[in-house]
Amino acid sequence: MIAQPRRIAHLDMDAFYASVELLRYPQLTGLPVVIGGGRRQHDDALAAAYAGRLAEIPPAAFPRLKDYVGRGVITTATYAARQFGVGSAMGLMKAARLCPEAILLPVDFAEYRRYSRRFKEVILSIAPVMEDRGVDEVYIDFTQVPGGQREGGRVLARLIQKSIHDATGLTCSIGVAPNKLIAKMASEFDKPNGISIVQPGDLQARIWPLACRKINGIGPKTNDRLQAHGIHTIGDLAARPRDWLVAHFGKASGAWLHDAAWGRDERPVVTESEPVSMSRETTFERDLHAVSDKALLGEIFTTLCQQVAQDLAAKGYKGRTIGIKLRYADFQTATRDQTIDQPTRDAATIRRAAGQCLKRVPLTKRLRLLGVRVGKLQPDDGGAQAGEGETEEPLLL
DNA sequence: TCTGGGGTCCTAGGACCC
DNA sequence: TCTGGGGTCCTAGGACCC
Numbered sequence: 415m416i417a418q419p420r421r422i423a424h425l426d427m428d429a430f431y432a433s434v435e436l437l438r439y440p441q442l443t444g445l446p447v448v449i450g451g452g453r454r455q456h457d458d459a460l461a462a463a464y465a466g467r468l469a470e471i472p473p474a475a476f477p478r479l480k481d482y483v484g485r486g487v488i489t490t491a492t493y494a495a496r497q498f499g500v501g502s503a504m505g506l507m508k509a510a511r512l513c514p515e516a517i518l519l520p521v522d523f524a525e526y527r528r529y530s531r532r533f534k535e536v537i538l539s540i541a542p543v544m545e546d547r548g549v550d551e552v553y554i555d556f557t558q559v560p561g562g563q564r565e566g567g568r569v570l571a572r573l574i575q576k577s578i579h580d581a582t583g584l585t586c587s588i589g590v591a592p593n594k595l596i597a598k599m600a601s602e603f604d605k606p607n608g609i610s611i612v613q614p615g616d617l618q619a620r621i622w623p624l625a626c627r628k629i630n631g632i633g634p635k636t637n638d639r640l641q642a643h644g645i646h647t648i649g650d651l652a653a654r655p656r657d658w659l660v661a662h663f664g665k666a667s668g669a670w671l672h673d674a675a676w677g678r679d680e681r682p683v684v685t686e687s688e689p690v691s692m693s694r695e696t697t698f699e700r701d702l703h704a705v706s707d708k709a710l711l712g713e714i715f716t717t718l719c720q721q722v723a724q725d726l727a728a729k730g731y732k733g734r735t736i737g738i739k740l741r742y743a744d745f746q747t748a749t750r751d752q753t754i755d756q757p758t759r760d761a762a763t764i765r766r767a768a769g770q771c772l773k774r775v776p777l778t779k780r781l782r783l784l785g786v787r788v789g790k791l792q793p794d795d796g797g798a799q800a801g802e803g804e805t806e807e808p809l810l811l
Numbered sequence: 812t813c814t815g816g817g818g819t820c821c822t823a824g825g826a827c828c829c
Numbered sequence: 830t831c832t833g834g835g836g837t838c839c840t841a842g843g844a845c846c847c
Contacts, residue, residue, distance in 0.1 A: 450815080487815050489847095502847090507812045521815090548818090548847040633845045666821080695816060735839085745814070749841060785816085818846080826839080 421556035421567045422683060423541075423590045424597035425574065427533065428606035430550035431490040433584050434529050435519050438468050445473060446495035446516040450506050451486035453520040473517070480514035482506050485697055489521055493606065526550075533578045533586070540574055545683045553594050555683040566590060566611040575609065595679035596621065598630045617677045622649030629674050639663070651675035688791070689731065693739075694721040695785025701743040704777035711784065716761075718786040719768060723761035726788060730796075732757040733788035736767035740775060741783035750774045757792055764788060 427433070431449040436442055456477050464471045486506045498513035509516070530549040537544050541562070543555035554574075556562035562570045567590030578586055589600025591612040599621065603610035612620060626648055627637045643662070645651050651659075652675035660668030673679065696718065702711055726732060736758075737751030750771035758764065768786050 452815095485813085485815080489815080503814080505812065505814055508814085511812075523816095551847070631845070635844060664822095690819065691817095693817065697815060737840095747842085751840065753839065783815090816847105819844105820846105821844085822842090824840090826837100828837085829835085 424601040427550040593679040691789035693787035701780035719765040726759035732759040735789035739785035743780040
């Protein structure tokens with residue numbers, strides 16, 4: 415049997431959250447819509463008034479971005495909204511100035527997760543080697559799939575695209591390439607609803623002209639450092655000797671940058687993985703102070719511990735490292751953690767350890783966020799947890 | 812007008828052990 | 830009295846991603 419060349423696909427759902435919302439509210443198709451922020455009274459009132467007839471809500475009745483007050487960011491914007499310059503991770507208040515009339519819908523993760531499961535089931539029924547990369551993205555190994563090599567993967571990509579659309583009404587974009595790194599870039603070449611095939615020989619013509627930032631793993635910081643050296647495109651990066659990159663970016667990072675620029679990536683498509691940590695965090699509606707808002711902070715803290723405990727129980731894990739995260743009003747972040755002897759998933763035990771962590775961090779500045787994390791996870795056998803059932807400790811805050 | 816929430820991985824120093 | 834290397838675990842921060 416002849417070894418097949420590796421063919422890896424990256425599939426990215428198009429404007430996923432927004433597209434799922436448009437299935438519920440088809441009357442908003444073509445309008446600027448952004449998804450972000452939490453559910454508010456207005457949203458609930460509207461949904462209640464039109465229960466079971468969501469598609470009949472007149473577009474004019476939807477809340478607008480300009481009416482939003484509070485903290486939050488855009489998670490997704492429809493293509494019509496992107497025309498106004500608004501996009502993912504932008505603050506809602508800033509977006510409101512760019513496109514005040516855009517419709518603002520609250521994030522409904524439960525619904526997106528349902529669609530996520532559905533499109534992934536479709537993929538798995540066609541190509542079984544799939545790596546989950548979040549709600550709206552996967553890598554798929556086409557190499558051994560019957561027909562996976564035809565037209566460089568285009569035939570199989572088309573089949574998957576059509577099958578997902580038939581099952582969900584949603585569109586996606588797919589890139590197929592010799593490895594994950596290039597496939598990830600390729601899936602962006604023809605968005606939305608596109609397919610891009612990249613062959614090994616296409617590196618110079620199709621990859622090198624791209625900005626370094628397009629490489630998955632090069633973020634704003636590394637990009638700035640590269641720019642400072644006059645490296646703007648992936649071609650610029652490829653032109654630097656490996657030794658030079660190692661000298662300026664360190665042994666591991668330098669070598670990785672060089673490999674990435676030359677399109678080298680041997681990472682396998684990983685079908686299963688164990689979680690490393692679970693956490694819950696919340697940004698307050700207003701900045702809180704450890705002294706004057708002590709009671710409120712204590713309540714929030716306890717709730718976060720309970721939520722993490724619930725998450726651990728639901729997924730069947732326990733963990734040994736308990737940590738907190740806080741973000742001050744000036745956006746500075748501090749973390750503290752503590753490793754305990756016995757792994758736990760018990761809310762009171764988590765609360766106690768996290769409370770100890772809180773004592774080790776300065777609490778003079780106002781806070782905007784508090785988080786609780788449990789790490790060093792291991793599968794939970796289901797037995798009783800350390801501390802479980804004991805009476806709750808008095809609030810430490 | 813500031814900037815969500817849930818993650819992973821890497822680095823680097825110190826403790827501690829052999 | 831001076832001086833070794835590993836190796837592993839823990840902790841804090843930071844970069845990055847979806």
